[in-house]
Amino acid sequence: MFIVTSQEMKSIDAFTIESLGLPARVLMENAGYAVARVIESRYPKGTRVLILAGKGNNGGDGLVAARHLADAGYPVHVILAVAAASLSGEAAFQYERIQRFGISSSMYDPFTFHRELSRSELIVDALLGTGTKGSPRHPYDEMIVAANESRKPIVAVDIPSGLDADNGHVSQPCIRATCTVSLAFLKRGLVSQPGAEYAGECVVERIGIPHWAAERHGVKTRLLTEMEIAGLMRPRHPSGHKGTYGHVMLVGSCRRMVGAGLLAAHAAVRTGAGLVTLGVPASALPAAAGRVLEVMLTPLPDNGTGEYYADMAEEILLAAEDKDVLAVGPGLGRFAGGETFLRKIIREWPKPLILDADALYLLAQDVTMLRERTDPTILTPHPGEMARLLGCSIADVQMARIDHARTFATTYQVTLVLKGNYTVIAHKTGDVAINPTGNPGMATGGTGDVLTGMIASLVAQGYDPYEASCLAVYLHGATGDRLAEKIGQQALAAGDLIEEIGPTWIEIERKRLF
Structure with missing residues (x-):
């Protein structure tokens, strides 16, 4: 539409x-x-x-x-x-x-x-x-x-x-x-x-x-519809196996924010990725171990701090070498040398990359480093993060969400997901999709991490980054709407979304015409 x-x-x-x-x-x-x-x-x-x-x-x-x-x-x-x-x-x-x-x-x-x-x-x-x-x-x-x-x-x-x-x-x-x-x-x-x-x-x-x-x-601007989203959904192949549906690598969950990466990883599992690995600082591993049974954990040397530091980028690239998509940010934290850390990943990771949360904070120190990437890149800022990337106020962002998202995506050749009411998904070609699903009950900690995991999962399964973003954003919001009817907006929590992804997927998929 x-x-x-x-x-x-x-x-x-x-x-x-x-x-x-x-x-x-x-x-x-x-x-x-x-x-x-x-x-x-x-x-x-x-x-x-x-x-x-x-x-x-x-x-x-x-x-x-x-x-x-x-x-x-x-x-x-x-x-x-x-x-x-x-x-x-x-x-x-x-x-x-x-x-x-x-x-x-x-x-x-x-x-x-x-x-x-x-x-x-x-x-x-x-x-x-x-x-x-x-x-x-x-x-x-x-x-x-x-x-x-x-x-x-x-x-x-x-x-x-x-x-x-x-x-x-x-x-x-x-x-x-x-x-x-x-x-x-x-x-x-x-x-x-x-x-x-x-x-x-x-x-x-x-x-x-x-x-x-x-x-x-x-x-070049359109509203996502349930019928369109249903048409994007791919059925599982009868002879498929876990390797068929991709391997997601998530990086985050520092000692202070272990839950963020776990939420993203669990969401990636529930959205259909064949394998999901969460990289965490080695000292934070005990806090993450066993929380999501289907997620593999990779300890990253952290000098006993439980936090990230600049030289860990090399370890992350090695750990992600055989993965299909790398998502950085949920629970990453902010640290000295962060710009150097992120620049190395942006330059050297040769497959789809998703940047969220504190990875966007690090990126804002020099947004032009995105020009060094030729492989698919997806950014998922909320309005505050977008304002930091643009060097303007949140009010300025909100006044022209579509224009800001489109200009950023075409300038840096990325897929940009500007979160919020009527989330804006902008393609590097200038095409923009607006999402109508979601509700204020989703304005709570962790829901953005869930979305990052969902996008990463779909990209790993072979969806085009822009289509993956549109599908994930619509599904994410529709899941929140479904939950709001069940338990109310006030009680909605990020973890609830994860358990409801499957039923929402089925409900939308039934609208598929082919």
């Missing part, structure tokens, strides 16, 4: 109208009908609907929805934010239609507006569309504030008024929608924070624009 910017959507609209011959009026009719259909599926006939219509195409979509809702048996009143004479061409045409159909309407004035607001049971926000930037002006601002304060359900047409369609920035005021009906394609602002919170449930409705038009216009 493609995700577009406002400019991409504008270009696709123009292409559909001018090159494909589908008139703007037909698109508006389809859009308004789609909004009405969503409302009909969620609210019973007889629900009193108040439609707030702006002067542009968004308002026109709302006017079409008013006509279809009235025809379906919903009492409807329309309030225009501007005088009818100020409506744009298509919106003016649709306003004339609702008048002919006898649908109740009025122009905004405070008394009429508040009277109709108090009578309504459902509000439709068709005030401002995807091309609007900045804070809404009068009377839009007053209408938005009052709609929010009414605490009545709000269905937003295409995007909540006041929300930036490109980055999810929220102007004040901004509609807090119960549901947003995104037309043709998802808009970036709906899958970025804080925009996603204001959008409520997002529903994408087709309006006659062909799906391939997005690809033709160079759209």
Whole structure:
């Protein structure tokens, strides 16, 4: 499912109208009908609907929805934010239609507006569309504030008024929608924070624009879907053996953070790797021994400290020599000479490499060392780690997650997994996937380590690094969602995720078409 910017959507609209011959009026009719259909599926006939219509195409979509809702048996009143004479061409045409159909309407004035607001049971926000930037002006601002304060359900047409369609920035005021009906394609602002919170449930409705038009216009951002993920999943071969499914080498679990590496290793086992080895400082070996029976342990000489130091990179490379993928970071810790340690691994490890947690902290000391790698590399930063890699603030990262991830991935030719709500997976070619699964219950220590182990496991099994990252991230979040339904978000812990990977895999795999 493609995700577009406002400019991409504008270009696709123009292409559909001018090159494909589908008139703007037909698109508006389809859009308004789609909004009405969503409302009909969620609210019973007889629900009193108040439609707030702006002067542009968004308002026109709302006017079409008013006509279809009235025809379906919903009492409807329309309030225009501007005088009818100020409506744009298509919106003016649709306003004339609702008048002919006898649908109740009025122009905004405070008394009429508040009277109709108090009578309504459902509000439709068709005030401002995807091309609007900045804070809404009068009377839009007053209408938005009052709609929010009414605490009545709000269905937003295409995007909540006041929300930036490109980055999810929220102007004040901004509609807090119960549901947003995104037309043709998802808009970036709906899958970025804080925009996603204001959008409520997002529903994408087709309006006659062909799906391939997005690809033709160079759209390289998409939302992961369960069907797509199911299609990536590979069945186990009847004659397969443990060597068939790869050998993962994980490095971490210093004395202070033994559990991190163990979580990653256990997750790698549960995600299907044939063999998993965890490298730990020799002095930390007793604390790790026997905790996960299926994981092999490799002690790394540590001078009795239980911690890592620069010269251990050589030992790690030797221990990993016959492995298929190397993941460094969960429980690694921070230490003097860390940059030298990591640079040696980056330069000399000739197979897929995954960097997470403190390995990313070490990398931030000189990100350009990534240019020395030609083999596949996957980075899995959370926003704080990403800010450190970029040398900016967390707020800057969160304001433009997609752009930052894409730019970093293409600049350094890596796969980058920017974790968080709507995790961003960026490919070195500039393709970006957004993950819709997961919940706040997963905001707890160790869940990132579990994800690292899952990605490493899939890469070891032969999945392309980008596909492995998309599959692991979606599965990781879906597992968290499944657990949240069972035990609640409050009680969710990283170890719980590991035991639920298998059932979640089965549930998704059943959606596979081939």
